[in-house]
Amino acid sequence: MTKTSLTKWLFALMLAMVLVLAACSGETGSEDPGDDEDTEEPADNEEGTEEEEEEEPAEDDGLFSIDDFSMDKTNQGEAIDGGSITFGLVSDTVFEGTLNFNFYSGNPDYEVIAWFDEPLLYTDENYTYTNEGPASYEISDDGLTFTLTIKDGVNWHDGEPVTAEDWAFAYEVIGHPDYDGVRYTSDFANVVGMEEYHNGEADSISGIEIVDEKTLKITHHETGPSMVTGGIWSYALAKHIFEDIPVADMSSSDAVRKNPIGMGPYKVDSIVPGESVVYKKNEDYWRGEPKLDEVVLKVVAPETVVNELETGGVDLVNSFPVDQFPDNADLSNVEYLGMIDNAYTYIGFKLGHWDADAGEVVMDPDAKMADVNLRKAMWHAVDNDAVGNEFYNGLRWNATTLIIPFFPDYHDETIETPTFDPDEANRLLDEAGYADVDGDGIREDKDGEELTINFASMSGGDTAEPLAQYYIQSWKNVGLNVELVDGRLLEFNTFYDRVEADDPGIDIYQGAWGTGTDVNPDGLYGRTASFNYPRYASEENDRLLKEGNSEAALDVEYRQDVYKEWQQLMVDEIPVFPTLYRSVLMPVNNRVLNYTIAPGEYIRHEIAVSEEEPLVAE
Amino acid sequence: MIDMWKFTLRRILIMIPQIILLSILIFILAKMMPGDALTGMIDPNVSPERLEELREKLGWNDPWHIQYADWVGGLVQGDFGQSFRFKMPVTELIGERIVNSFWLSVATLIFTYLIAIPLGILSGRYNDSLLDQTITGYTYLGFATPLFIFALVMLWVFGFMLGWFPTSGSVSPGSEPGTFAYVMSKINHLILPAIAMALIATVNTVQYLRSEIIDTKQKDFILTARAKGASESRVYNRHILRNSLLPIAAFFGYEITFLIGGTIFVETIYNYPGMGLLFFESITLRDYSVVTAVVLLFGVAAILGALLSDIILSLVDPRIRIK
Numbered sequence: 001m002t003k004t005s006l007t008k009w010l011f012a013l014m015l016a017m018v019l020v021l022a023a024c025s026g027e028t029g030s031e032d033p034g035d036d037e038d039t040e041e042p043a044d045n046e047e048g049t050e051e052e053e054e055e056e057p058a059e060d061d062g063l064f065s066i067d068d069f070s071m072d073k074t075n076q077g078e079a080i081d082g083g084s085i086t087f088g089l090v091s092d093t094v095f096e097g098t099l100n101f102n103f104y105s106g107n108p109d110y111e112v113i114a115w116f117d118e119p120l121l122y123t124d125e126n127y128t129y130t131n132e133g134p135a136s137y138e139i140s141d142d143g144l145t146f147t148l149t150i151k152d153g154v155n156w157h158d159g160e161p162v163t164a165e166d167w168a169f170a171y172e173v174i175g176h177p178d179y180d181g182v183r184y185t186s187d188f189a190n191v192v193g194m195e196e197y198h199n200g201e202a203d204s205i206s207g208i209e210i211v212d213e214k215t216l217k218i219t220h221h222e223t224g225p226s227m228v229t230g231g232i233w234s235y236a237l238a239k240h241i242f243e244d245i246p247v248a249d250m251s252s253s254d255a256v257r258k259n260p261i262g263m264g265p266y267k268v269d270s271i272v273p274g275e276s277v278v279y280k281k282n283e284d285y286w287r288g289e290p291k292l293d294e295v296v297l298k299v300v301a302p303e304t305v306v307n308e309l310e311t312g313g314v315d316l317v318n319s320f321p322v323d324q325f326p327d328n329a330d331l332s333n334v335e336y337l338g339m340i341d342n343a344y345t346y347i348g349f350k351l352g353h354w355d356a357d358a359g360e361v362v363m364d365p366d367a368k369m370a371d372v373n374l375r376k377a378m379w380h381a382v383d384n385d386a387v388g389n390e391f392y393n394g395l396r397w398n399a400t401t402l403i404i405p406f407f408p409d410y411h412d413e414t415i416e417t418p419t420f421d422p423d424e425a426n427r428l429l430d431e432a433g434y435a436d437v438d439g440d441g442i443r444e445d446k447d448g449e450e451l452t453i454n455f456a457s458m459s460g461g462d463t464a465e466p467l468a469q470y471y472i473q474s475w476k477n478v479g480l481n482v483e484l485v486d487g488r489l490l491e492f493n494t495f496y497d498r499v500e501a502d503d504p505g506i507d508i509y510q511g512a513w514g515t516g517t518d519v520n521p522d523g524l525y526g527r528t529a530s531f532n533y534p535r536y537a538s539e540e541n542d543r544l545l546k547e548g549n550s551e552a553a554l555d556v557e558y559r560q561d562v563y564k565e566w567q568q569l570m571v572d573e574i575p576v577f578p579t580l581y582r583s584v585l586m587p588v589n590n591r592v593l594n595y596t597i598a599p600g601e602y603i604r605h606e607i608a609v610s611e612e613e614p615l616v617a618e
Numbered sequence: 619m620i621d622m623w624k625f626t627l628r629r630i631l632i633m634i635p636q637i638i639l640l641s642i643l644i645f646i647l648a649k650m651m652p653g654d655a656l657t658g659m660i661d662p663n664v665s666p667e668r669l670e671e672l673r674e675k676l677g678w679n680d681p682w683h684i685q686y687a688d689w690v691g692g693l694v695q696g697d698f699g700q701s702f703r704f705k706m707p708v709t710e711l712i713g714e715r716i717v718n719s720f721w722l723s724v725a726t727l728i729f730t731y732l733i734a735i736p737l738g739i740l741s742g743r744y745n746d747s748l749l750d751q752t753i754t755g756y757t758y759l760g761f762a763t764p765l766f767i768f769a770l771v772m773l774w775v776f777g778f779m780l781g782w783f784p785t786s787g788s789v790s791p792g793s794e795p796g797t798f799a800y801v802m803s804k805i806n807h808l809i810l811p812a813i814a815m816a817l818i819a820t821v822n823t824v825q826y827l828r829s830e831i832i833d834t835k836q837k838d839f840i841l842t843a844r845a846k847g848a849s850e851s852r853v854y855n856r857h858i859l860r861n862s863l864l865p866i867a868a869f870f871g872y873e874i875t876f877l878i879g880g881t882i883f884v885e886t887i888y889n890y891p892g893m894g895l896l897f898f899e900s901i902t903l904r905d906y907s908v909v910t911a912v913v914l915l916f917g918v919a920a921i922l923g924a925l926l927s928d929i930i931l932s933l934v935d936p937r938i939r940i941k
Contacts, residue, residue: 252700311781
């Protein structure tokens with residue numbers, strides 16, 4: 001090979017490598033798995049920069065506290081007549097365009113639907129059904145039968161009244177064997193006659209009775225406190241439009257994708273698939289004519305949301321990456337609203353496996369993490385307040401129990417949970433028999449064998465790697481050798497695939513849960529819950545979870561006591577330990593009036609503006 | 619001319635096994651991706667039993683070769699299947715998006731050549747001058763700049779700071795299709811991403827054209843032309859340029875491959891709903907039927923691009939028609 005051709009080859013090789021490198025960093029730069037997903041899904045370890053920019057005047061240390069944020073927008077100025085606002089749907093992905101509560105699957109679609117349709121039963125700040133919404137309810141004495149009455153004046157956008165038939169029709173479609181969505185849950189199976197109907201053995205649902213045009217009776221097999229937080233499917237489906245469409249074709253029909261219909265304060269005027277939606281006010285809205293003439297929804301990438309807010313490109317957003325807040329805390333044209341998020345991050349310990357045939361969790365007494373003192377020591381070894389301050393500027397903070405402060409009635413602040421105390425961790429480990437036999441600074445297991453704990457953690461965002469390394473270092477400080485599974489962070493889907501399959505290579509993992517709005521933790525920690533990833537079960541746990549959702553628990557005080565006991569049990573047994581509670585921040589342009597993010601407030605028709613054009617940052 | 623047809627035919631025949639192999643690879647790789655469209659839905663409000671029921675109903679639990687046969691069976695009838703997440707036929711979904719990508723690509727190509735041809739000519743004609751060095755400097759910068767960073771900077775400067783161009787989407791919300799305002803809004807939305815992509819894509823062509831011109835300049839027939847007393851502009855415009863542009867034309871097919879790679883970044887950054895963004899989304903959503911269809915189309919486009927280049931090249935330069 002001559003010299004010139006060698007140089008040529010080298011050059012080509014270098015060029016190729018540059019391209020490969022560029023491609024690689026491109027992937028990591030824009031991938032943020034899970035962000036586009038429903039908020040009620042396992043939140044990933046997204047976001048957060050560790051830049052400690054100490055320029056916020058309000059706080060000397062650059063730290064923030066969620067207590068300083070209000071859920072309600074401060075009104076500035078007087079409302080003008082009409083006006084138009086732009087709502088930013090912050091998402092990596094477009095909305096899929098399944099624009100009906102009965103068929104959608106992703107959260108972006110939910111955000112689009114929520115402007116033009118609404119539930120028949122409103123909920124209050126505790127996420128319990130009220131009689132304030134388009135329909136009211138009454139429960140029979142045995143708690144099993146709900147009588148639902150739709151109010152007069154509640155009409156679909158085309159002027160047809162919303163009827164009991166429309167409501168029953170939603171049940172019939174979701175329960176139908178041909179239904180292709182994900183909304184069929186145990187709440188549906190709980191309706192008398194639903195399972196027979198779902199399996200194709202019956203033509204109608206025996207437990208649903210249409211009393212008159214506006215009244216409907218639904219009878220259930222079982223009842224409990226969850227019945228009034230989510231036991232009823234409260235979204236009607238316009239029968240006069242959908243009855244001629246076969247169930248299997250409904251979700252792809254024009255009535256869902258192109259001309260969606262609802263009964264909410266705004267009507268869909270035009271849709272650019274995946275990009276934007278224009279809504280016009282629904283003058284016939286049952287709670288009165290909306291104040292705004294028009295709402296424009298457009299998809300905004302998380303990378304550019306701050307610029308859009310600064311320039312007035314959007315007035316409101318559906319979510320805001322909290323890690324971008326510290327640098328933009330003093331934008332002059334927006335006000336940040338904030339509340340506690342219904343999610344928490346946690347470390348889970350693998351204690352058994354899932355028995356698919358029996359459909360339940362089986363504990364393994366020989367599991368590596370089976371000793372509760374080991375788990376407790378690991379909790380003592382980490383300083384979550386420091387993590388919250390260093391990585392999230394105080395906008396995430398040390399978590400205590402598994403019922404989060406998002407549920408103020410049930411979260412018990414008085415429970416003492418292990419806090420950062422390496423000495424205590426060392427003491428526990430010494431007592432439990434995890435001694436350093438060979439003197440290398442690393443503890444061996446009880447039999448004197450080498451102990452390596454395999455830690456699975458998710459990739460995504462800038463903080464995932466340093467955070468995982470911080471935990472590993474903290475455990476090393478108390479003599480525990482913890483290593484990342486495969487030596488690296490796992491991609492979102494791989495992570496859940498392997499955790500779900502009880503991969504023997506995973507001993508502990510860092511995950512996150514969105515809790516939804518029902519306090520009942522049975523779906524995540526029950527014996528028969530497949531989301532019970534630590535695979536923990538005990539009779540005490542079974543008992544408490546059952547009592548917490550029994551008829552007796554309709555009495556709030558009783559339920560509080562049960563859940564208090566359960567929170568204590570989880571602190572004693574530690575199948576998982578929560579690490580961080582989270583906050584939600586929501587920037588709103590100053591011209592927007594009457595806005596709030598408080599739960600249980602249905603205010604979209606009240607929103608108004610004080611200026612024709614959005615305010616721009618100075 | 620017969621030779622020409624033989625060559626083309628042979629080239630097309632080679633494509634068939636290429637495409638079959640491509641389809642198998644794509645399908646297996648897509649299935650090997652961890653998770654499926656339902657994995658992301660770990661949600662206490664969605665029951666795992668329902669998800670399993672859906673997986674069974676949709677045939678996702680079948681062995682891969684059965685799924686592959688189903689897929690190919692649909693493909694030959696022009697049916698890419700149903701998108702699970704978008705709840706609509708993939709063909710329709712792609713139809714919606716490919717129009718956007720097509721116009722973005724056309725605009726990019728126009729800008730690419732608008733920039734490349736004058737710069738290449740200037741650089742080649744006055745080689746080793748300060749002008750040439752500046753242009754070459756730009757091309758090196760272009761080679762070194764990753765598109766996704768450059769696109770972001772362009773968005774920030776021209777979209778947000780100066781506010782000259784819209785920052786996301788392919789058309790203003792609420793525009794009426796078919797109206798003049800709608801078309802203008804469409805054009806307005808694709809200028810910035812197209813320029814961003816063209817400024818990077820063009821550097822190849824500039825370099826190529828430059829070296830072609832320098833090369834041709836020293837050919838004997840140019841000396842002859844000069845000796846005959848042809849004016850300098852005639853020499854450049856008639857003799858050198860003509861000969862130098864031919865290989866550039868051949869390069870055109872390969873530009874398509876670059877465009878595909880480029881659109882994935884650019885469409886994501888500008889939130890421009892075309893094929894690139896669809897590709898990206900369908901992977902994050904694990905929407906298999908869309909992933910496979912989009913990748914297959916990309917692959918076929920790249921193969922066709924190469925074919926186009928070869929045909930143009932063989933027209934221009936009969937020597938390369940290999941037997």
